[in-house]
Each structure stands twice: as structure tokens, then as C-alpha cells.
Amino acid sequence: MATTVTVQDGLRPATVSETALRRPSRSLWSDAWRQFRRHHLAMLGVYVLGFLLLMTLFGPLVYRVPTDAIDYGSGLLGPSLQHPFGTDDLGRDLLARAMLGGRVSMAVGVVAVLIAITLGTVIGAVSGFFGGQVDSALMRVTDLFLALPQLPFLLMVVYMFRDPLKKVLGPEVGIFVLIVGVIGALNWMPLARLVRASFLSVKQKEFVEAARCIGASDNRLMLAHILPNTLSSVIVAATVGVGAAIITESALSFLGVGFPPDMPTWGRLLYDAQNFLDLAPHWAIFPGLLIFLAVLSINYIGDGLRDALDPRKTQ
Numbered sequence: 001m002a003t004t005v006t007v008q009d010g011l012r013p014a015t016v017s018e019t020a021l022r023r024p025s026r027s028l029w030s031d032a033w034r035q036f037r038r039h040h041l042a043m044l045g046v047y048v049l050g051f052l053l054l055m056t057l058f059g060p061l062v063y064r065v066p067t068d069a070i071d072y073g074s075g076l077l078g079p080s081l082q083h084p085f086g087t088d089d090l091g092r093d094l095l096a097r098a099m100l101g102g103r104v105s106m107a108v109g110v111v112a113v114l115i116a117i118t119l120g121t122v123i124g125a126v127s128g129f130f131g132g133q134v135d136s137a138l139m140r141v142t143d144l145f146l147a148l149p150q151l152p153f154l155l156m157v158v159y160m161f162r163d164p165l166k167k168v169l170g171p172e173v174g175i176f177v178l179i180v181g182v183i184g185a186l187n188w189m190p191l192a193r194l195v196r197a198s199f200l201s202v203k204q205k206e207f208v209e210a211a212r213c214i215g216a217s218d219n220r221l222m223l224a225h226i227l228p229n230t231l232s233s234v235i236v237a238a239t240v241g242v243g244a245a246i247i248t249e250s251a252l253s254f255l256g257v258g259f260p261p262d263m264p265t266w267g268r269l270l271y272d273a274q275n276f277l278d279l280a281p282h283w284a285i286f287p288g289l290l291i292f293l294a295v296l297s298i299n300y301i302g303d304g305l306r307d308a309l310d311p312r313k314t315q
Contacts, residue, residue: 035308042304045297052294056102065096067264076280086282088272097264098287104265105246106294108180112245113238115184120191121227121234127192128199129222135196146189151251157182158257175259179252183245191237198230232309239302243295250291266291 036042071091079086085094127138158178165174202208203226211225246266252258253267254274261268266287273283 032308036304039300039304039307041300042307045300045304048293048297049301052102052290052297053106056099056106059099060096063096063099065093067096067100068092068262076276076283078280078282085286086280088280088283089276094269094283094286097269098266098290101264101266101269101287102290104176104259104263105249105267105291108176108183108249108265109242109245111180112183112187112249113241115181116187116191116241116245117234117238118188119185120188120237121195123188124192124195125199125222125227125230128196129203129218129226131200138192139196142189142192145186148186150186150248154182154186154248154252155255155257158252162257171260172263175263179249179258183248187241187244191234191241194233194237195230198233199226202226202229232305235309236302236306239298239305243298243302246291246295246298 069092071087074083074087074091075089077083077087077091083093083095085098088094088097123138123142127135162175162178165178168174169177199222203221208221208225211221216225249258249265250267250270253265254271256271258271259265259268261272264272269287270284270291273280273287276283
């Protein structure tokens with residue numbers, strides 16, 4: 001018999017079962033979204049990052065100024081209504097070039113992180129699930145990559161392979177594939193360790209042992225039972241990794257080994273501005289501000305996701 005409560009529902013007392021049925025159903029993702037919205041800096045990061053994405057994706061469709069239109073009479077002009085970000089030494093509009101370059105910088109961050117997530121998740125899952133000699137071998141490979149000095153190794157690989165790839169894929173596609181591939185291939189190690197630790201913990205749980213007892217294969221145990229319980233860590237690491245990849249691309253371009261001048265990424269704009277900091281500081285300020293806002297907003301989103309996906313903080 002259902003227990004009655006003191007709250008009246010119409011003409012008769014409501015029962016516990018009836019009250020429970022009237023409650024809106026809550027899922028894991030709805031709880032996570034509710035917790036995420038409470039993180040004010042994370043929501044601010046969503047708005048800022050959304051604005052930057054809209055600016056880079058659709059800005060050139062509204063602000064129809066050619067990115068390579070040279071006007072020597074307008075060189076090194078400061079911000080104005082005609083040129084909101086000013087101009088460079090050749091009179092090219094910096095706002096138009098920053099919007100075009102933002103597409104490349106954002107694409108580098110996203111694609112490089114996808115590569116790092118794929119490598120890190122596969123290696124960490126296999127290592128944590130099978131253990132033993134497989135785990136030992138994969139972790140030694142991970143330690144080897146962690147010991148590599150990242151920036152010098154990046155410079156060496158780019159110098160060695162950029163010309164062959166340019167001949168095969170073209171100058172723009174070749175350098176994009178090279179930089180994205182190298183950045184992604186050098187950032188999977190922390191994620192692999194994170195996924196391995198999660199697999200080592202989750203595979204000892206009762207529901208995994210129960211699935212194993214009823215005949216679930218190793219692939220099903222990994223993909224259907226253990227991996228979903230590690231997605232929160234992967235998502236948080238991915239958001240932080242996008243910002244790190246953007247900074248790495250900017251560093252390569254600032255050192256002059258990144259994208260060519262006809263692909264004005266934010267880092268490339270900083271590299272081109274370094275000889276004109278006294279005459280035209282706006283040339284470096286605006287690209288640097290865009291990098292700062294993008295990376296900061298992504299990091300805040302990562303903090304919000306970490307809190308939202310933590311079951312201990314979900315209410």
C-alpha cells in the first residue's frame with residue numbers, strides 16, 4: 001500500500017508514488033548542464049568563444065574587405081572606423097586578416113586535439129584494460145614521448161618535412177597537415193595516462209565483472225561499459241588541449257616556421273608585427289588579444305566541465 005503524505009492534491013492526500021511520478025525526470029546530462037550553468041566564468045567563456053567563432057566563420061561574409069588588398073598610402077594606420085584593427089605595413093586591413101586567420105588557428109586547435117584524443121584514448125584504454133606487459137610497453141613509449149623537448153622537436157620535424165609535404169599536397173594544405181599532425185602527435189601522452197588510470201579503476205567495478213560473467217567480449221567491455229565512464233575526463237582534457245594547441249601554433253608561427261604569409265593566422269600576424277612594435281603596436285595587440293581571449297575562455301569552459309561532470313558536485 002502506498003504511503004500517504006500531508007500535502008493535499010485536490011480532494012484526497014497524494015501518495016509518495018504519485019508524487020514521484022509527477023517529478024520531472026533528470027538525466028546525467030541535464031544534471032551536468034545545470035551544474036555547468038552555475039559556473040559563471042564558464043558561461044562567460046561560452047559567450048566569448050561563441051562570439052569569436054561567429055566572427056571568424058561569418059565575419060568575412062559581413063566585413064567584405066579583401067585580406068590581400070595592398071594600399072601603400074594607408075600603411076601602419078591605427079584603428080579607425082574604416083579599419084577597426086588598423087593596417088599593416090602594406091596597408092592591408094588587419095581585421096579582415098585576423099578573421100581569416102582565426103579560422104586557421106581554431107581549425108588547428110580542434111583537429112590537433114582530435115588527433116591527440118584518438119591516440120591517447122586508444123593507447124590508454126588498451127594499456128589500462130589489458131595490463132601486464134602490454135601496459136608496461138605502452139607506458140614506456142609514453143614516457144619516451146614525454147621526455148622529448150616539445151618545441152625543439154616540433155621545429156626539427158617542421159624543418160625536415162615541410163618542403164616534401166608542400167610538393168605533394170601543396171603549400172597551404174601541406175603545412176596545415178604537418179603542423180596539425182605534429183601538434184596532435186605530441187600531446188596525447190597526458191590523456192593516455194588519464195584514460196589508463198580511469199580504466200584501471202573502472203574495470204574492477206562490480207558491473208564490469210557482471211558483464212564479464214555473462215560472456216561480454218573484451219571489445220564490448222571496453223567500448224560499452226568502461227569507456228563511457230571515462231568520457232568526462234576526456235572531455236575536460238580536450239577543452240584544455242584546444243587552447244594549448246592554439247598557443248603552440250602561435251609559437252611556431254611567431255618563430256617563423258609556421259604558416260606562410262598568405263595564411264595570416266593569429267600567430268603569423270604577431271610574427272609579422274615584431275619589427276613594427278614601436279610604430280604600430282596595434283598590429284600586435286589585436287591578434288594577441290584574440291589569442292588571449294580564445295585560450296582563456298576555453299580554459300574556463302574546461303573548468304566548468306570538470307565541475308559539472310564530477311558526480312560529487314552534482315546536486
